[in-house]
Amino acid sequence: MRKSGILIRFSKTWLLFFFIASIIASVFGEEIQRHDLERALRFGFDPFGRNCLLLSLHAAVRSMLEIIPLGLSCIAVTLALSFLCLVRNGTFRFFWNALWEALYSLPGFIMAISLTAFFPDSRITFPVAVLFLLLPWLIRFFEGQILALMNREYLRQSISLGAPSLHLFRIHILPELLDATRAILPFLISRLLIIETSLTFVGMKQPGETASWGELLHLGKEYLLEAPWISFFTALPLFLTLFSFHLISRNDHS
Amino acid sequence: MKFLLRLSLVFSLVWIVARGAIYLLPGDPADYLIQESLIRISDDKSIAEIHRKMDLEKPPLQRILSFPSGNSLFSDAPVKPMIRDAFLHSAMLAALTLVFSFGMTFVFLYLGFRSERWENFWNAVSILLASIPVFISGPIILFVFSLQLDLFPATGHPLLPAICLALYLTGFWFRSLSGKIRKYLPVSAVAGARSRGVGEFRVFLFYLIAPCSGGLIRFFSGQIGNLLNGSLIVELIFKWNGLGLLLADAVAKRDYPVIESGLITVSLITLLSLQAGIWLENRLEPK
Numbered sequence: 139m140r141k142s143g144i145l146i147r148f149s150k151t152w153l154l155f156f157f158i159a160s161i162i163a164s165v166f167g168e169e170i171q172r173h174d175l176e177r178a179l180r181f182g183f184d185p186f187g188r189n190c191l192l193l194s195l196h197a198a199v200r201s202m203l204e205i206i207p208l209g210l211s212c213i214a215v216t217l218a219l220s221f222l223c224l225v226r227n228g229t230f231r232f233f234w235n236a237l238w239e240a241l242y243s244l245p246g247f248i249m250a251i252s253l254t255a256f257f258p259d260s261r262i263t264f265p266v267a268v269l270f271l272l273l274p275w276l277i278r279f280f281e282g283q284i285l286a287l288m289n290r291e292y293l294r295q296s297i298s299l300g301a302p303s304l305h306l307f308r309i310h311i312l313p314e315l316l317d318a319t320r321a322i323l324p325f326l327i328s329r330l331l332i333i334e335t336s337l338t339f340v341g342m343k344q345p346g347e348t349a350s351w352g353e354l355l356h357l358g359k360e361y362l363l364e365a366p367w368i369s370f371f372t373a374l375p376l377f378l379t380l381f382s383f384h385l386i387s388r389n390d391h392s
Numbered sequence: 393m394k395f396l397l398r399l400s401l402v403f404s405l406v407w408i409v410a411r412g413a414i415y416l417l418p419g420d421p422a423d424y425l426i427q428e429s430l431i432r433i434s435d436d437k438s439i440a441e442i443h444r445k446m447d448l449e450k451p452p453l454q455r456i457l458s459f460p461s462g463n464s465l466f467s468d469a470p471v472k473p474m475i476r477d478a479f480l481h482s483a484m485l486a487a488l489t490l491v492f493s494f495g496m497t498f499v500f501l502y503l504g505f506r507s508e509r510w511e512n513f514w515n516a517v518s519i520l521l522a523s524i525p526v527f528i529s530g531p532i533i534l535f536v537f538s539l540q541l542d543l544f545p546a547t548g549h550p551l552l553p554a555i556c557l558a559l560y561l562t563g564f565w566f567r568s569l570s571g572k573i574r575k576y577l578p579v580s581a582v583a584g585a586r587s588r589g590v591g592e593f594r595v596f597l598f599y600l601i602a603p604c605s606g607g608l609i610r611f612f613s614g615q616i617g618n619l620l621n622g623s624l625i626v627e628l629i630f631k632w633n634g635l636g637l638l639l640a641d642a643v644a645k646r647d648y649p650v651i652e653s654g655l656i657t658v659s660l661i662t663l664l665s666l667q668a669g670i671w672l673e674n675r676l677e678p679k
Contacts, residue, residue: 237405243663243665246621248624248635248639255642256417257416335525340640362531369532377528384522
């Protein structure tokens with residue numbers, strides 16, 4: 139118990155200091171954009187002569203700024219869709235369960251990558267891919283919550299008294315779902331970070347002005363022999379961030 | 393009957409999306425291909441050739457309902473053997489990954505089952521492993537074991553990609569399964585068996601794992617998609633010629649016949665494994 143307390147404190151401190159450092163580096167670091175070929179592939183610099191540590195710090199801000207609106211949209215879409223979980227019609231439930239179960243088990247990442255062949259504009263495909271990867275998991279989670287809620291006595295009595303589904307959803311279920319979302323937020327952020335980094339790592343997204351974590355990891359892989367520090371400076375903060383979010387999520391859960 | 397209906401319903405949906413998505417491309421797909429890809433042809437005859445290879449001379453409905461065309465747009469090689477070879481490579485990687493991951497998960501579960509202190513320790517280890525996705529562990533493992541220690545070749549060997557993928561999956565599997573087992577623990581006969589002096593391993597295997605084996609099989613059958621997802625990245629890192637690398641390559645080249653066939657194959661494998669898991673669960677734990 140004591141050990142987990144230390145780890146949780148470490149996680150929170152890491153997240154706080156890392157993101158403060160990232161924001162400071164992004165706001166004041168003109169160095170990030172500086173390409174200096176004289177220092178290319180020297181220790182701490184990438185093949186374009188950019189400082190790897192500053193790049194990694196800035197990539198953290200870029201990744202977080204991208205995943206926050208995406209995560210919020212996913213939650214909004216899922217909350218809207220979860221209203222359909224209240225429909226009791228047997229045929230509808232069969233199709234609904236079959237669809238989400240299949241979407242949950244299908245290799246969403248491969249499907250998302252294949253999307254780029256049909257929708258080449260990454261401004262559309264990227265959010266669609268994230269939605270495609272996250273939505274089945276969120277729907278399953280919310281459906282589980284709704285099923286547990288529906289077993290509560292006061293909800294059963296409300297249904298038997300003929301309360302309309304929309305009223306039940308708005309008054310009783312939605313607040314509970316929002317509460318549950320708050321509880322899984324650290325895990326959701328870590329999942330979104332993994333999805334975003336994976337998709338940019340395989341080159342699904344057009345490169346922006348500044349690199350994201352996935353692009354830096356991809357660059358690090360290409361220069362693994364000549365400049366292993368590119369991978370190191372990117373992988374270590376990403377690992378610590380994911381580890382911190384997972385630990386906090388575990389702590390909240392237990 | 394429900395099993396077949398569910399399978400055919402979802403598979404037909406995937407089929408329609410895979411075969412019909414081509415019509416979502418702007419303008420004529422052949423023109424788009426010539427502009428976007430490396431095909432060095434532009435005369436009418438070649439456009440007609442692309443139409444023929446992509447079954448675009450057929451009406452949309454007929455195209456959607458028919459099987460994907462037989463040859464790759466680029467190499468002109470038949471798609472079927474390409475998919476078969478890639479599938480065999482992926483199956484080998486998946487089998488190795490499953491062995492490692494399955495083994496590690498069960499060792500962690502068993503060690504965690506013996507005492508609460510150890511359970512906390514293995515929980516921490518699993519969180520650590522789940523925080524090292526394959527795009528982090530892949531280059532590190534490649535750098536250490538292949539480039540520095542020279543123990544394995546950098547490409548063309550399934551062991552390193554399998555270890556890399558297994559480490560990540562073990563983290564998630566242990567977390568999910570320990571939760572499932574913990575829920576089952578109070579209602580099982582574990583305490584009775586322990587008091588009768590049955591060995592810890594036997595208790596773990598026969599009084600805890602065996603009774604919830606249906607749920608475990610269902611869980612693992614649903615993880616095939618996850619395995620394929622992870623294998624795409626490790627195949628890209630270690631250049632392992634599996635389905636993931638084939639599809640990623642086809643997407644980069646816009647080789648639609650390969651993409652369509654690959655998508656259909658991958659979906660079929662996943663859906664069949666999921667349905668087999670559901671069927672086995674119902675057989676083992678009839679409700």
